[in-house]
Amino acid sequence: MTDANIIADRYIAIWNEADIERRRALIAEAWTEDCSYVDPMMRAGNREEIHALVTAAHERFPGFRFTLITEGERHGDNLRFSWGFGPADAEPLVKGTDFAILEGERLKSVHGFIDQLPAAA
Numbered sequence: 001m002t003d004a005n006i007i008a009d010r011y012i013a014i015w016n017e018a019d020i021e022r023r024r025a026l027i028a029e030a031w032t033e034d035c036s037y038v039d040p041m042m043r044a045g046n047r048e049e050i051h052a053l054v055t056a057a058h059e060r061f062p063g064f065r066f067t068l069i070t071e072g073e074r075h076g077d078n079l080r081f082s083w084g085f086g087p088a089d090a091e092p093l094v095k096g097t098d099f100a101i102l103e104g105e106r107l108k109s110v111h112g113f114i115d116q117l118p119a120a121a
Contacts, residue, residue: 003072003074004071004072004073004074004079004081005068005071005072005081006072007030007072007074007079007100007102007105007107008068008071008072008079008081009068009072010026010029010030011030011081011098011100011107011110012066012067012068012083013026014026014027014030014050014054015054015057015066016065016066017054018058020055023051023054023055024047024051027047027050027051027054028047029106030106030107031047031050031106031107031108032103032106032107032108033046033047034046034108035047035050035107035108035109036108036109036110037049037050037053037109037110037112038109038110038111038112039096039098039111039112039113039114040112040113040114041114061085063087063088064085064086064087064088065085065086065087065088066083066084066085067083067084067085067092068081068082068083069082069083069084069092069095070082070097074102077101077102077103077108078099078100078101078102079099079100079101079102080097080098080099080100081097081098082095082096082097082098082115083095083096083097083098093117093118094114094116094117094118095114095115095116096112096113096114096115096116097112097113097115098110098111098112098113099111099112099113
């Protein structure tokens with residue numbers, strides 16, 4: 001069984017990958033064909049839609065990076081981890097927790113929750 005942190009690291013690497021073709025390859029390796037993603041702001045029902053969400057994040061927030069802020073925790077086919085998102089080499093502006101259902105060692109579905117947003121100016 002793959003360590004929870006390895007799976008979580010692969011997931012974060014997808015969100016941080018700037019090269020479009022490399023990102024597509026990472027998604028194909030990490031996600032099942034019949035995958036889904038949902039959080040309070042976005043939804044995707046397949047690998048191509050997940051790729052589009054990641055691309056949109058890169059376009060909207062250039063120079064921002066995702067980081068793991070907790071270790072992954074796995075229980076059977078369930079995975080949980082918390083992440084941060086913000087400018088590279090800075091304290092994350094946004095923090096969240098994702099819950100995933102795995103199929104073998106691959107992501108089948110991810111449900112994201114936002115734990116912290118920046119205060120409104």
